[in-house]
Amino acid sequence: MSDAGASPPVFLEQRGYRRRRLMDALRLLPIAGIALWLLPVFWPTVADGPDAPEPMAMSSAIVYVFVVWIGLIMAAFALWAVLFARRDTSADQDDEAL
């Protein structure tokens, strides 16, 4: 739908620019999570047989999975704190047109 109104500016002031990049980060976060949590698929396992490399130790696996988890949660929290904590919902309308 073409709007007869003025076209949006091509470049934004720094605050708006920063905000949009943070929104990008928010969108990419689950993709990063998928990638990181997909990593265990490539670890050697017991099922690979005796000739395969030593399987990953369970303690390391636990540490890895939980560290990624904590990292994602902290990132999500930080992004929320910066982007939404002090804003009302009505303001997120304009984020549609990033």
Added chain:
Amino acid sequence: MTSVNQLIGVSLGYVIFLFAIAYLAERAAQRGKGGWLRSPLVYTLSLSIYCTAWTFYGAVGYAARSGMEFVTIYLGPSLVMIGWWWALRKLVRIGRAQRATSVADLISARYGKSNLLAIVVTIMAVIGVTPYIALQLQSVTLSLSIFSEPGGDAPLNQLIAGFWVAFGLAIFTVLFGTRNLNANERHDGVVIAIAVEAVVKLIALLAVGIFVVWGVAGGLAPMMEQIDASPIGAWDMDRSRWVALTALSAAAFLALPRMFQVMVVENEDERHLQIASWAFPVYLLLMSLFVVPIAVVGLDLMPAGSNPDLFVLTVPLAQGQVGLATLSFLGGFSSATSMVIVATLALSTMVSNHVVMPVWLNLQGPGAQVSGDVRNVVILSRRASILMIIGLGYLYYRFSGGGSALAAMGLISFAGVAQFLPVMMGGIFWRGATRWGALAGLCVGFSVWVFCSLLPSFGPGAVLSVATFDTGLFGLSWLRPQALFGISGLDPTVHAIVWSITLNTTAFVIVSLFIFPGPLERLQGAQFVNVFDHSTQARGWDAALATSEDLLIMTQRILGATEALDLFRAEAARQGVQGHLPEPTPGFLQQLERELTGSVGAATAHAMISQLVGGASVSVQDLMAVADESAQILEYSNQLEAKSAELSRTAGKLREANAKLTALSVQKDAFLSQISHELRTPMTSIRSFSEILRDTDGLGQVEKTKYASIIHGEAIRLTRLLDDLLDLSVLENGQVNLNFETGTLSSVLEKAILTAQASGTGALDIRRRHLDEAVTLTTDLDRLTQVFINLITNAQKYCQAEQPRLVIEVRQEDGAIAVVFSDNGMPIPPAARALIFEKFARISDNDEAGAGLGLAICREIMTRLGGEISFLGGPSGNAFTVHLPTQAALAAQ
């Protein structure tokens, strides 16, 4: 040692405590003091119904059997929450905008408020969730049986215990969930009770975990060592399961009816979702933090063959921690009850809105007034649905033997509800998704799930024969339930998930691509997909025949008398109408439909309103037809407008013509009076002088001659006048015959000057540039000469300068020729200039020689010849320009 009776007492006390909290919360909400009930914290905690008894007991058992695989069940939802911006935000916004009461309602609303689709989704949800409810019954009875074993005096009959648990849960749900019919389908009391239960189960699991790590294993580092040394100490993971289960849990998190209930229906504020996006993963992380340690310690401490699903209970018991075990039991009890309550509520809403109510409404007969209190019917049908659903769960528990591992039962259920996901996501992101596509996708996916996942779960020979397992359905080897299309070697769960979702999505997309959606579907599709652009409803009602009173009666039956009255009063006040009955405007009907949707679902609300509005209910098809009609009318009116414009143009022209005719008539009268005057003057003098000649005797020869020459002169003047008139009339009527010849301009001028000078006084000094006049013309040379003679004669007659001078110039401009006759006489006054080419226009009154027809004739001649004559006044004289037609000059050149 705690006896079962004590445990039951504790459980009952706990339930009464929950009920009290729920009751107080609902009272607070009714008094408008319920702000704290709807905080982000409560919202996040209510999401924890995702963690059921399966999580509480089953995760540990799962870990004891398959190591870290259990965690995939939490990774999927964590990813969905962290990626809330992608799907959840839209889902919640749509759910709120459309007042969706359940997954079935959402899907039916998206695909044109189709009740058929709602029924299919409802049945699938009931079938899919039943194993899950059975799972909760199983976990509660199992946990109870653990406490009964050591006593030994009265071994617990698990089936009977299961029945009583089911019965208790049903009562609990009926009391909690259907105390009133909320317009928004929100349950403040239930939500707060769930939040409390969420805290209880988290604390219980954390307490057991902390006890195991620091109390039994002796700290974090020894625990890690013990984990690595345990049977599950090495990474042993079916890779396809890791991926498939993560994806499945993410899908189920979005599609589970109970998750939809707490996440979308009970959502008060979209900001809560933002907070839950990081807070709920924290909860999930905490819930899974101690699972592996508990499993490892359980495997170490408990005798071989003990059920790993109950390590959460048996480990503290074995260590003599009865209090901790009781807390743990309460945690498991909380997980089971909260899940059963919400799942049953969600399902009963679906069953009652999409199955019972439509049937009941149909039984009422079309167009009949809705009789009786619908509110009671709705609540009754919900209660019956709750009993039926829990009953089904109990039957499944009873006939599945209660033997299968908790995790396996949970996964089957997940795979079943995940079949909604393609249709849901397709519905909110793809406008091309259609009802038949959705129906095809759901049916295909569900059939594959039943065949590959649900039926095999009962074991070979139970429902599906052993032969079917080995050689496939009807002996077709590519229809083996765990190796469809001959692809064997896949994990059965992964196999079922991959095939069901793939075939589901394929059928959904392909049928959608080929089916043209109905108008309502297209409208709803646009509303769903573009929910962030506009959150308005599709217009659908023509309220002309719906009376406000009928509407009020119906609304009272569904929303309750006071609520309905409040609603109508508010609308009446908004419309500025006295009393409590507002005008049934389309806008109000739409609002009403949405209010009713909150109570009975989109399809039923639509049906109820249409029942009242009766034949006047405007379906979107009708609207489209009306739109077509109005387009035709518009076109017709455009045509009319064009015609009317044409008519007014014609009228204008006629008026103009009339004015012209009137002017002409005036002109004609003037002309006639002028002409009679012109004719009378010479006639008078001729008559008088001829009378003198006839009647007077003794006239001298000189006098006779004088009078006769006067008569002669007047007769000549008369003749000339008549000649001119005749000439003009011929020219004006276009009857003139032009005699085209070729000659030079110079010769034409020469002839004209000679003729003019012969008849005039000859005092005029004529100046020419002969060089310019060497132009050959093809035109009526005689007529052109006549024009020139006229102009030169005029100059002779009227130029009153002391030394009259006429300059004749020939100009060539772009091939056109202009002959300019400029004299040095008195300029014609500006007021008279417009009239000089008119008939009988004479500048000065003392002119007796001319009749004032000369210039009029010149203009007519030039018009006939295709040129024109114009006048240009200047400060030192007058100039007449004769423009000769271009082709006249060119043809000659």
